[in-house]
Amino acid sequence: MDIQSEIQKIAARLLKNKEVAMVIGYGAGSAPNRTAPVFIDKEKDVGKLVFNRFCVNNLSLYLPRLKEKGKIAIVAKPCDVRTIVCLIQEKQIERDKVHIISFACPGLLEKDGKTLFASCAECAVTLPPVYDTLSGEAKEMERNEPFTDRVADFFSKMPAERWEMFKAEMEKCIRCYACRNACPMCYCEECFVERSLPRWIGEGSEVTDTMIFHIVRAIHTAGRCGECGACARACPMDVNLAPLAKQIREDMLNLFHHQAGVDPNAPAALETFKPDDYNDFIK
Amino acid sequence: MAEEVENFEPKIVAFLCNWCSYAGADLAGIGRYQYPPNVRVIRVPCSGRVDPLYILKALQNGADGVLVSGCHPGDCHYIEGNYYARRKFAVLKNLLEALGLEEGRVQFSWVSAAEGERFSQVIREVTESVKKLGPARRMVKSFEIPKEIEKEIAEA
Amino acid sequence: MKDKILLKENLVSFGNSLIEQYRLIAPVKSNGFSLYKPVGNASEICLDYLRPLKSAKEIFFPQNETLFFFNKKTQKIAEPAYDKKPTILFGAVACDLAGIAAQDRLFSAGAYLDSYYLKRRRNSILIGMACPEPGEMCFCGFFGIDRFASDIADLFFTPFSDKYYIKVNTEAGARLVESLPDAAAADAKTVERLRCENAEPKWDIPPLDELARMLAEGFEADVWDEIAQKCIGCAACTFVCPTCHCFDITDEAKGEIGRRVRTWDGCMFPKFTLHASGHNPRTKGGQRMRQRILHKFSYFKDNQGVVSCTGCGRCAEICPVNVDIREVLKQLGEACERKS
Known part of the structure; x- marks a missing residue:
């Protein structure tokens, strides 16, 4: 049976037995090669659930805001499961209040229906680290390209050129905050960019203000980022945030041997320390 | 440009932890250890209190260099504040340099309350290295006001 | 000519x-x-x-x-x-x-x-x-x-x-x-x-005059919460829109000298309506979604004589969660029908 029919079957069972109050999944989008989040609370509606390679959102962003509904089932790609694990670790949701429906992920495609998303090509976790029900086979997918073009080109440059490239990307940003709002780990009630006392960064799109937003967001998600790429896909201006994500991911692995959300018992990298941590950069 | 760099006196913002590095700076004064006057000290309770945002704000507002200094590992007044800080700063420093900010704009040190001479040494080194980099430009917020407008609103 | x-x-x-x-x-x-x-x-x-x-x-x-x-x-x-x-x-x-x-x-x-x-x-x-x-x-x-x-x-x-x-x-x-x-x-x-x-195809959206009635009747309808459930509260839709015109005014100063800056703002930001007192009249996503739609199809028409949506489809195109303004109007129509 394909993943979509299995998801529908599982959802129907969970709703019928009243095991969950709601199923969050993907539904048909309003145009080809698109999907939209759907919230199903009646068994008869499970036919609305779809699964295809355009399930671009990370639905776990809805879990904290819907937790008063009771136990919720969620259709989650393995990367989305990683953020669910982080949300549980950070006590935003409880493990026994979420039913994770996952699967071995085939990777997502861009709207052209052909190209694999950069973050999917780089993906190292194609099987969910935890789940309650698994649709389809538990077969690991061959991916994990270390460097996609968007990143390789950037890191092949000298610092001054890299800064110019980074600046050019930042100048594209319109500060709509779609990246932040599409991110399940950006659940702060009040983001630092919106604070007015003190006002940390200017409201406009002056480039250093935009840089600070993206750099600080990258650091705030360091060790908590499930690398789902939902932020990059949410961006209307196609700002290339991959170098930031890549650098953070490499540091987490190389300096702290940490992959966010893969091991529910491992604390987030910046929430812990070792006395003999990397110290060479300090005088 | 070359001349500008030669006579360039960098502005360096130094976040010093209250218990070690700030006391170290104090001791440098008491011991009459000379160091360049380029640092502007901001006293913070702990190096762990320094949010990466503070460092970025300093750079955005025109600091040519930023130094964060705290207690040596194991000596933190709050037991483990500087350990967390160390992880955070490693990530920040690597990220900024990966994006192309000059290496050395942001520096870190451990200086204890007993190390007055070392404090002056650190400041000398930081000032020298930032001087070599020249004035900061990459992260600085442009605040362009046309000269004639600046003049117009300056006159009472 | x-x-x-x-x-x-x-x-x-x-x-x-x-x-x-x-x-x-x-x-x-x-x-x-x-x-x-x-x-x-x-x-x-x-x-x-x-x-x-x-x-x-x-x-x-x-x-x-x-x-x-x-x-x-x-x-x-x-x-x-x-x-x-x-x-x-x-x-x-x-x-x-x-x-x-x-x-x-x-x-x-x-x-x-x-x-x-x-x-x-x-x-x-x-x-x-x-x-x-x-x-x-x-x-x-x-x-x-x-x-x-x-x-x-x-x-x-x-x-x-x-x-x-x-x-x-x-x-x-x-x-x-x-x-x-x-x-x-x-x-x-x-x-x-x-x-x-290149004559236009037919649209399965309630016609404009009917929409006006629906918007007036449906102000308190539950459907707004339903529509807004998936909205993530970014302002991409308002920023790409040809008619959205809300702005904020802030001062930026360095020392004695500063500038007063006007910047686009968006009604889909949860803090758009936050008062200085701390009160926020639009805390729910549904209220914010309603504001955006009603401003386009009702308030702007009342004040300026025209509907302020031009059907360019940009908001739907770039929405990270596929909130499609055509679907929103359709959903509203269906909800009104259910009620009557």
Whole structure:
């Protein structure tokens, strides 16, 4: 049976037995090669659930805001499961209040229906680290390209050129905050960019203000980022945030041997320390 | 440009932890250890209190260099504040340099309350290295006001 | 005023002849889409895409603008000098021109004149471009917008075979195309035929007059919460919209000297309506969604006489969670039917 029919079957069972109050999944989008989040609370509606390679959102962003509904089932790609694990670790949701429906992920495609998303090509976790029900086979997918073009080109440059490239990307940003709002780990009630006392960064799109937003967001998600790429896909201006994500991911692995959300018992990298941590950069 | 760099006196913002590095700076004064006057000290309770945002704000507002200094590992007044800080700063420093900010704009040190001479040494080194980099430009917020407008609103 | 003809191969030289005297803004290719940008050479003009990703509103109402500089000590202010060179917006599609028409009503009609908008707008010439095929999210036809003509444009180009048919609407426009050959009657017929062939499809959205009633009746409807459930509260939709015009004003200072800046804001941001007291009248996503839709289809119509949605489909196109304004209207219609 394909993943979509299995998801529908599982959802129907969970709703019928009243095991969950709601199923969050993907539904048909309003145009080809698109999907939209759907919230199903009646068994008869499970036919609305779809699964295809355009399930671009990370639905776990809805879990904290819907937790008063009771136990919720969620259709989650393995990367989305990683953020669910982080949300549980950070006590935003409880493990026994979420039913994770996952699967071995085939990777997502861009709207052209052909190209694999950069973050999917780089993906190292194609099987969910935890789940309650698994649709389809538990077969690991061959991916994990270390460097996609968007990143390789950037890191092949000298610092001054890299800064110019980074600046050019930042100048594209319109500060709509779609990246932040599409991110399940950006659940702060009040983001630092919106604070007015003190006002940390200017409201406009002056480039250093935009840089600070993206750099600080990258650091705030360091060790908590499930690398789902939902932020990059949410961006209307196609700002290339991959170098930031890549650098953070490499540091987490190389300096702290940490992959966010893969091991529910491992604390987030910046929430812990070792006395003999990397110290060479300090005088 | 070359001349500008030669006579360039960098502005360096130094976040010093209250218990070690700030006391170290104090001791440098008491011991009459000379160091360049380029640092502007901001006293913070702990190096762990320094949010990466503070460092970025300093750079955005025109600091040519930023130094964060705290207690040596194991000596933190709050037991483990500087350990967390160390992880955070490693990530920040690597990220900024990966994006192309000059290496050395942001520096870190451990200086204890007993190390007055070392404090002056650190400041000398930081000032020298930032001087070599020249004035900061990459992260600085442009605040362009046309000269004639600046003049117009300056006159009472 | 006689209509004119321009050969497609002469577009670049025509564009370059404008650059000498005007600031030329036109769609420019930018990494898989196009954007309205100032062009230094007309060869940069790119008409390959459906419509630029962002609307044309920022030409007259930029995302950021310094209203004035101030000196806290002397208590004096001064406005920034402004470029007197007139602007030509070339290649604007009909939905964007309709957007400019709506913004004109808002910023330059009635008692409230926005001098910042007007100084740019009054010093501009609009050159429209027919949009041969609507995109998958487009529904300008629903609002009766003609993709092959616009009254607000000084000139309007319609491509056919190897030529552009140039409809001349104003004297200012006529002066730009004086030297071009007149259009023949046959050309006018060809363009008219093209227009008929591209008649609009039917829309399964409640018609505008019915919508007005639904919006009035459905103010407290639960459907708003349903519609907004998936909205993530970014403001991408309002920023790409040709008519959204909400802004915030902030001061940025360094020492004694500072500037007052006007910046786009968006009603979909949860903190958009946060009061200084800490009270927020629109805490729920449904309330915010309702505001955006009602402002477009009800309040703006009441105040300015037109609906402020031009059916450009940009908000639907870029929404990270596929909130499609057409679906929203449909859902609203269905909810009203259920009720009655």
